Amino acid sequence: MQNEIYLDNSATTAVAEEVVQAMEPYWSIQYGNPSSPHLRGIAAEKTMQSCRRQLAELLEADPSELYFTSSGTEANNLALQGIARIPFLARNPGHIITTPLEHPSVLNVLKYLETLGWEISFLTVGSRGEIDPQEMKTLFRNETKLVSIMFVNNEIGTIAPIQELAELIQAENKDRHQKILFHVDAVQALGYIPLSLQSLGVDLMTFSGHKIFGPKGAGLLYQRGKNRLKPLLFGGNQEKGLRPGTENIPAIVGFTKAAQLVTENREANVKHLQQLRRQLLEGIKDIKDYSIHNHPNGAPHILNMSFKGVRGEVLVHFLEQKRIFVAMGAACSSRRRGMSHVLEGIGLPADEILGAIRISLSPELTPNQIHYVIYSLKETVEEIRNIYM
Ligand SMILES: Cc1ncc(COP(=O)(O)O)c(C=O)c1O
Known part of the structure; x- marks a missing residue:
C-alpha cells in the first residue's frame, strides 16, 4: 500500500x-x-x-x-x-x-x-x-x-x-x-x-x-x-x-x-538503515521523557523505545490510525499483552516495558517517510499524554 x-x-x-x-x-x-x-x-x-x-x-x-x-x-x-x-x-x-x-x-x-x-x-x-x-x-x-x-x-x-x-x-x-x-x-x-x-x-x-x-x-x-x-x-x-x-x-x-x-546489497542496505535510524533518533529528541532500549551498536534495523506515560499498546493503535505500523515487541508475544521477556530480561522497569514499541526498518524506506514518522510520533505521543496524563 x-x-x-x-x-x-x-x-x-x-x-x-x-x-x-x-x-x-x-x-x-x-x-x-x-x-x-x-x-x-x-x-x-x-x-x-x-x-x-x-x-x-x-x-x-x-x-x-x-x-x-x-x-x-x-x-x-x-x-x-x-x-x-x-x-x-x-x-x-x-x-x-x-x-x-x-x-x-x-x-x-x-x-x-x-x-x-x-x-x-x-x-x-x-x-x-x-x-x-x-x-x-x-x-x-x-x-x-x-x-x-x-x-x-x-x-x-x-x-x-x-x-x-x-x-x-x-x-x-x-x-x-x-x-x-x-x-x-x-x-x-x-x-x-x-x-x-x-x-x-x-x-x-x-x-x-x-x-x-x-x-x-x-x-x-x-x-x-x-x-x-x-x-x-x-x-x-x-x-x-x-x-x-x-x-x-x-x-x-x-x-x-x-x-x-x-x-x-548488505553494505548499501546497512548504510541506508543506519542513516534512517540516526534521523529517527535525532528527530525524537524533541519529545520529552523518552527512553531508548536498544543497543547503540546493535543491528541497524531494530529500534526499541518508550515514552513516559504512554502505553505501547495505545501508541501502536494511534499510529495505526495514521497508517504507520509499529510493534509492541516481538509479533509472537505482543498480541498476548504479556510483558516482553526480553525487556524484562534486561531489567527494564514495568512501566517502560508496557510503554515499549519496536520500530524495525526496511531499506525500502525513505528519509521523507521517516520525517513523517517523527512528526506523527511527536503528535501522537502528545495527544495520548493529553488524554491519559
Ligand atoms: C530471532 C528469531 N528466531 C526465530 C524466529 C522464528 O522464525 P519463523 O517466524 O520463521 O518461525 C524469529 C521470528 O520472529 C526470530 O525473530
Missing part, C-alpha cells in the same frame, strides 16, 4: 518483487515433486539442488550442510530437539547454556528439554542485552553438550559476539571426547551481518525466509559436517531423512533469491 509506512520488518517483510518473479514459474508450470522419477520431478530436484548450491556459496558452507525447513521456528526445534534425540543423549540428558533473551522457538524447546532431564544455565545479560563470553567459560561443565545463542536479538537488536563464543567453545572442546555443539539463531542477522559459516566455527545455524523479503514457509538449518541430528518427523528420505515431507520448491526458490539480494 502506497500510503502505509510499515515499520514492523522484524515481524515479517514484504516479499521483494524479484523474489515474487523468481517464484512465479514454480507454482503451476514447474510444479514437479523432486522425488518423482520423471522429467518434471528431475527438473524440480535440479532446481532445489541449484538453490542449495547458491545458498551454500552465499553462506560459505557446503551444500550438503544445508537442510530446508518450513520456518525459523522449525529449524530451531530441529537443531535443539534433534540433538536431544541422539540416542546417547536421549539416555544421558546433559547441560545447555543459553541466554534469557532467546526467541520462544528456542526458550520453549529448552523448557521442554528440562522436562526430559536436561539442565539449562542462563548467561547474565547487561542492560542492553550484552553477554560476556568469559562468563560462558565459568558455566561449562563435564555434561555441557550445547550452547544456543541468538546472533541478533529480535526486540532490541543486540549483536552477540558469536565468533568469540565459537572460539572459546572450540578451545574447550580440545580436551573433550563429547564435543559441545554451538547453535546460533541467525534469523535476524542474515542480510545485516556478514556470515561466513566456514570461518565462524558454529555447528548449527538457523535462518528464515520471511524476515529477509522472502516468502513465509521457508526456513533453513545449517549443520556443520555430516548429519548427526535425529529427525522430529518420520517420513520419506527428503533432506537425508532429517526433514521428511515434500519440499516446498516455490518457497525454496524465493528464499534463495531473497538471501541473494540481501547478501549482495
Whole structure:
C-alpha cells in the first residue's frame, strides 16, 4: 500500500518483487515433486539442488550442510530437539547454556528439554542485552553438550559476539571426547551481518525466509559436517531423512533469491538503515521523557523505545490510525499483552516495558517517510499524554 509506512520488518517483510518473479514459474508450470522419477520431478530436484548450491556459496558452507525447513521456528526445534534425540543423549540428558533473551522457538524447546532431564544455565545479560563470553567459560561443565545463542536479538537488536563464543567453545572442546555443539539463531542477522559459516566455527545455524523479503514457509538449518541430528518427523528420505515431507520448491526458490539480494546489497542496505535510524533518533529528541532500549551498536534495523506515560499498546493503535505500523515487541508475544521477556530480561522497569514499541526498518524506506514518522510520533505521543496524563 502506497500510503502505509510499515515499520514492523522484524515481524515479517514484504516479499521483494524479484523474489515474487523468481517464484512465479514454480507454482503451476514447474510444479514437479523432486522425488518423482520423471522429467518434471528431475527438473524440480535440479532446481532445489541449484538453490542449495547458491545458498551454500552465499553462506560459505557446503551444500550438503544445508537442510530446508518450513520456518525459523522449525529449524530451531530441529537443531535443539534433534540433538536431544541422539540416542546417547536421549539416555544421558546433559547441560545447555543459553541466554534469557532467546526467541520462544528456542526458550520453549529448552523448557521442554528440562522436562526430559536436561539442565539449562542462563548467561547474565547487561542492560542492553550484552553477554560476556568469559562468563560462558565459568558455566561449562563435564555434561555441557550445547550452547544456543541468538546472533541478533529480535526486540532490541543486540549483536552477540558469536565468533568469540565459537572460539572459546572450540578451545574447550580440545580436551573433550563429547564435543559441545554451538547453535546460533541467525534469523535476524542474515542480510545485516556478514556470515561466513566456514570461518565462524558454529555447528548449527538457523535462518528464515520471511524476515529477509522472502516468502513465509521457508526456513533453513545449517549443520556443520555430516548429519548427526535425529529427525522430529518420520517420513520419506527428503533432506537425508532429517526433514521428511515434500519440499516446498516455490518457497525454496524465493528464499534463495531473497538471501541473494540481501547478501549482495548488505553494505548499501546497512548504510541506508543506519542513516534512517540516526534521523529517527535525532528527530525524537524533541519529545520529552523518552527512553531508548536498544543497543547503540546493535543491528541497524531494530529500534526499541518508550515514552513516559504512554502505553505501547495505545501508541501502536494511534499510529495505526495514521497508517504507520509499529510493534509492541516481538509479533509472537505482543498480541498476548504479556510483558516482553526480553525487556524484562534486561531489567527494564514495568512501566517502560508496557510503554515499549519496536520500530524495525526496511531499506525500502525513505528519509521523507521517516520525517513523517517523527512528526506523527511527536503528535501522537502528545495527544495520548493529553488524554491519559
Ligand atoms: C530471532 C528469531 N528466531 C526465530 C524466529 C522464528 O522464525 P519463523 O517466524 O520463521 O518461525 C524469529 C521470528 O520472529 C526470530 O525473530
